[in-house]
Amino acid sequence: MSNNLRIVIIEDDEILRKGYELLLSDVEDFSIVNSYGSYDLAKKQLKEDAPQVILLDINMPGTSGLQAIPEIKKMLSNTHIVILTVFDSAETVFEALNMGADGYLTKNASSEKIIEAIRDVCNGGGVMSINVARIVMHSFQKNLNSPLTKRETEILKRIAAGQTKTQIADELFIDQNTVRSHVKNIYIKLDVNSKSEAIKTATKNRFI
Amino acid sequence: MSNNLRIVIIEDDEILRKGYELLLSDVEDFSIVNSYGSYDLAKKQLKEDAPQVILLDINMPGTSGLQAIPEIKKMLSNTHIVILTVFDSAETVFEALNMGADGYLTKNASSEKIIEAIRDVCNGGGVMSINVARIVMHSFQKNLNSPLTKRETEILKRIAAGQTKTQIADELFIDQNTVRSHVKNIYIKLDVNSKSEAIKTATKNRFI
DNA sequence: GATATATCACCCCTTTTGGGTGATTTTAGC
DNA sequence: GCTAAAATCACCCAAAAGGGGTGATATATC
Numbered sequence: 215m216s217n218n219l220r221i222v223i224i225e226d227d228e229i230l231r232k233g234y235e236l237l238l239s240d241v242e243d244f245s246i247v248n249s250y251g252s253y254d255l256a257k258k259q260l261k262e263d264a265p266q267v268i269l270l271d272i273n274m275p276g277t278s279g280l281q282a283i284p285e286i287k288k289m290l291s292n293t294h295i296v297i298l299t300v301f302d303s304a305e306t307v308f309e310a311l312n313m314g315a316d317g318y319l320t321k322n323a324s325s326e327k328i329i330e331a332i333r334d335v336c337n338g339g340g341v342m343s344i345n346v347a348r349i350v351m352h353s354f355q356k357n358l359n360s361p362l363t364k365r366e367t368e369i370l371k372r373i374a375a376g377q378t379k380t381q382i383a384d385e386l387f388i389d390q391n392t393v394r395s396h397v398k399n400i401y402i403k404l405d406v407n408s409k410s411e412a413i414k415t416a417t418k419n420r421f422i
Numbered sequence: 423m424s425n426n427l428r429i430v431i432i433e434d435d436e437i438l439r440k441g442y443e444l445l446l447s448d449v450e451d452f453s454i455v456n457s458y459g460s461y462d463l464a465k466k467q468l469k470e471d472a473p474q475v476i477l478l479d480i481n482m483p484g485t486s487g488l489q490a491i492p493e494i495k496k497m498l499s500n501t502h503i504v505i506l507t508v509f510d511s512a513e514t515v516f517e518a519l520n521m522g523a524d525g526y527l528t529k530n531a532s533s534e535k536i537i538e539a540i541r542d543v544c545n546g547g548g549v550m551s552i553n554v555a556r557i558v559m560h561s562f563q564k565n566l567n568s569p570l571t572k573r574e575t576e577i578l579k580r581i582a583a584g585q586t587k588t589q590i591a592d593e594l595f596i597d598q599n600t601v602r603s604h605v606k607n608i609y610i611k612l613d614v615n616s617k618s619e620a621i622k623t624a625t626k627n628r629f630i
Numbered sequence: 631g632a633t634a635t636a637t638c639a640c641c642c643c644t645t646t647t648g649g650g651t652g653a654t655t656t657t658a659g660c
Numbered sequence: 661g662c663t664a665a666a667a668t669c670a671c672c673c674a675a676a677a678g679g680g681g682t683g684a685t686a687t688a689t690c
Contacts, residue, residue, distance in 0.1 A: 347555050381618060571667085
């Protein structure tokens with residue numbers, strides 16, 4: 215009993231919260247030590263709860279789940295956070311991962327997936343449900359209709375990496391003037407007239 | 423029969439290739455139209471094969487799977503590519519996704535997963551197996567031990583986005599001298615003395 | 631053979647950068 | 661409440677990089 219996996223649920227929808235509680239307390243080696251309707255309600259007691267895993271909703275009254283992540287991480291550095299939410303925009307996913315979430319499941323995840331995810335994060339894994347993976351994957355796929363040539367793309371990538379034209383010229387074994395020439399063409403094609411604009415436009419359109 | 427899902431397998435290991443063939447040809451609405459031991463062997467006939475899905479290995483004699491992706495995409499724009507490989511370094515995964523792969527499975531994926539993945543990509547989804555998801559997730563998680571303060575991180579992010587100190591000062595409503603001051607501290611903390619080095623170091627260590 | 635791409639050359643001037651040395655005010659941790 | 665860290669601003673300097681203009685040439689690619 216004492217070696218059970220300690221779990222806390224933070225979810226404002228009472229039906230869902232009770233549902234998760236029921237589901238997870240049925241698992242032999244899981245212990246639901248507490249469940250809360252918001253992070254604000256949870257935060258004073260989390261230290262005492264000392265959970266290994268927190269199932270965290272994002273959309274909650276008061277402090278949002280995203281804001282809560284760094285606070286939890288600070289307070290309980292060894293606790294794994296699994297986001298369990300309906301939100302699945304690319305921005306939300308990335309922000310959650312950036313904040314330090316160990317997993318991101320959407321609420322249509324099956325019981326087995328949730329249980330599996332809890333075990334996985336405890337073993338140092340990261341977990342995401344398939345539709346989240348889909349979002350992440352798509353956000354990586356380059357725009358195939360880039361107006362930039364191969365060389366121009368190469369150069370713009372390096373500019374985005376902070377390299378100067380001199381460095382780029384050296385590393386590509388071409389003249390600085392050639393780099394300048396490419397950069398000019400890049401600016402024309404992207405309809406910009408500075409480095410930052412070029413990076414912004416190219417990033418937004420996934421040309422690099 | 424004519425409405426069957428047309429699949430091509432490109433995999434140099436004959437045992438595996440035959441195994442996949444056997445597995446997938448058992449699925450009612452799947453048709454293995456062809457299978458090849460390398461992309462070089464496949465490329466002349468792929469157009470004729472007109473597959474909806476290609477299962478593609480990465481490590482193959484001749485043209486690698488990664489190099490093959492853009493070629494396939496160009497030749498068969500509506501064909502979905504699912505990488506099926508033992509390689510699962512973050513770089514490889516990202517490169518494959520960047521090249522335009524629609525899925526990335528590792529070879530320990532179960533039969534059901536592979537079949538599910540094939541159906542998923544045909545429905546416009548992206549697919550990744552759990553260990554790949556793990557890699558992707560970890561590569562997103564910021565280094566929590568960054569020596570940089572919040573403000574310094576903010577400023578370095580903007581420098582990485584190609585903004586000049588003037589622009590940064592304007593957008594953050596602070597003086598250019600303040601930005602300069604922060605940048606100097608950033609350089610000291612990262613032990614670098616130029617923009618590009620700072621971006622490189624910070625990116626490598628996931629400080630930004 | 632025409633068009634796109636990649637390569638290089640020289641002009642101009644303005645902006646940015648990086649280094650140095652300082653100070654003041656907030657903010658945050660103990 | 662004290663102390664240290666962080667954030668803010670000021671002014672010096674010279675070198676580097678940036679951006680705009682206008683060209684040429686070779687090599688692909690179609």
